[in-house]
Amino acid sequence: MQMQTLQFVKKAAPPWTAGTINTPAGSVFRLSSDWSRPDYWGMIKSRSGAFRMNYAVAPGLYAVGDPTKDSDVFVTANYKLTFDMLRRELKGMHAWILVLDTKSINVWCAAGKGTFGTDELVNRIAATKLETVVGHRRLILPQLGAVGVNAAEVQKRTGFRISFGPVQAKDIPAYVRAGYKKTIEMRTIRFSMLDRLVLTPMELNPAMKKFPWLAAGILLFFGLEPQGVLFKQAWFGGLPYLVLGLASVLGGAFVTPALLPFIPFRSFAIKGWLVGLLAVFAVHQLLHLPAQGDTMAMIVSYLFFPVMSSYIALQFTGSTTFTGMSGVRKELKIGIPVYIGASVISLLLLIALKIKEWGLL
Amino acid sequence: MGAPVKYLANVTTLTYAADKCAGCGRCVEVCPQGVFEMRDKRAAIIVRDLCMECGACARNCEFGAISVNAGVGCAAALINSMLTGGEPSCDCGGSGSSCCG
Ligand code: SF4
Numbered sequence A: 001m002q003m004q005t006l007q008f009v010k011k012a013a014p015p016w017t018a019g020t021i022n023t024p025a026g027s028v029f030r031l032s033s034d035w036s037r038p039d040y041w042g043m044i045k046s047r048s049g050a051f052r053m054n055y056a057v058a059p060g061l062y063a064v065g066d067p068t069k070d071s072d073v074f075v076t077a078n079y080k081l082t083f084d085m086l087r088r089e090l091k092g093m094h095a096w097i098l099v100l101d102t103k104s105i106n107v108w109c110a111a112g113k114g115t116f117g118t119d120e121l122v123n124r125i126a127a128t129k130l131e132t133v134v135g136h137r138r139l140i141l142p143q144l145g146a147v148g149v150n151a152a153e154v155q156k157r158t159g160f161r162i163s164f165g166p167v168q169a170k171d172i173p174a175y176v177r178a179g180y181k182k183t184i185e186m187r188t189i190r191f192s193m194l195d196r197l198v199l200t201p202m203e204l205n206p207a208m209k210k211f212p213w214l215a216a217g218i219l220l221f222f223g224l225e226p227q228g229v230l231f232k233q234a235w236f237g238g239l240p241y242l243v244l245g246l247a248s249v250l251g252g253a254f255v256t257p258a259l260l261p262f263i264p265f266r267s268f269a270i271k272g273w274l275v276g277l278l279a280v281f282a283v284h285q286l287l288h289l290p291a292q293g294d295t296m297a298m299i300v301s302y303l304f305f306p307v308m309s310s311y312i313a314l315q316f317t318g319s320t321t322f323t324g325m326s327g328v329r330k331e332l333k334i335g336i337p338v339y340i341g342a343s344v345i346s347l348l349l350l351i352a353l354k355i356k357e358w359g360l361l
Numbered sequence B: 001m002g003a004p005v006k007y008l009a010n011v012t013t014l015t016y017a018a019d020k021c022a023g024c025g026r027c028v029e030v031c032p033q034g035v036f037e038m039r040d041k042r043a044a045i046i047v048r049d050l051c052m053e054c055g056a057c058a059r060n061c062e063f064g065a066i067s068v069n070a071g072v073g074c075a076a077a078l079i080n081s082m083l084t085g086g087e088p089s090c091d092c093g094g095s096g097s098s099c100c101g
């Protein structure tokens, strides 16, 4: 019998735990603060935007080291990557971690949606009987959780007083050492080149998924002859435009985010447009376009591709931390008519081009 | 990286009524953009254009001194809401949206 239960516990315990400890509220998993190879692999996978859904931590209470009734309680989301960052930073400390059910979404986004919110925190405190595990009434929340959690209301309903800790888990040791005080660096989001680069796969992925449609459209256009779709025509005529398309995707989804502060203008749409314009110019130079002095095709490329890059760059506002709703709305209000207008005019010009080519006029 | 990247000027809906401020310092503690600082036991807006309308300050000011039209600054979400007429929200679970890394 004994053996069986032991086996059962072993099976149920996630690989990042190291045994259990007993509390007045029952037994609690103790976390290993070391990162194993699967943890690193998981970070890479979740960064690349794949497998994000099935990467969760069961909500509830966890122990780090040998926490007592006086140890700090850190609250976090059940997004594995967020949880792993916290676990790593708490290495060598004795503390409790309260994991909220945010549907495996990070703190920032979950707070915006309200899943990292007042109700979930209040309910999770009750479900874990936290008041029996610790003697004090203090909680430390990640600062970005303040978007969803009303600290005063939590205190009214549970008695626990909330301190919003640093934005980033890596500042927690310094924050604790400083007597739970934050420097301005700890409480503001820095959006460094590295932060931005890490996010670009998330931009490139969806953009590249749509790329085959554009490619098919381009090839079809160039291949379309009165006698049917000619493969050779499609390939030789279309290739430069495939390169242009690829260059503008890269310009909008990679170059613009990476070089954000160095590109003039505050508007993302204008930044993306500028980069797209440069990309189109560079491709024209490299491939010696237009081949047969075809100015109409050149006008279309300068009209359409920078606008595409601009649109893609605007999508990066979803990953940035400093773009507010009113600002993005303003960009869209001006941007969308321009995008639609440029696309429609490009299409009309292309049709005119074909008509001329076929000698229909 | 040096100074924070600034977004469009004069678009934030942030409002602050200093006469209601009780000086608790919560807004300084929660604002991720460093918009507020304490000056003479009261909050003061020091860099308004850095506000990204996250709403943390308004949600956590017990004294109702702050209001902001909070929402997601995400083009995909806003386009969606324009098309469907619904509230803009980042579809974090789905694979299509790049919001919320
Ligand atoms: S949270 Fe409200 S009451 Fe507290 S300092 Fe800020 S404005 Fe004043």
Ligand code: SF4
Binding pocket: B014, B030, B031, B032, B033, B034, B035, B036, B050, B051, B052, B053, B054, B055, B056, B057, B058, B068
């Ligand atoms: S809405 Fe967010 S960014 Fe703007 S002042 Fe409030 S806490 Fe700061």
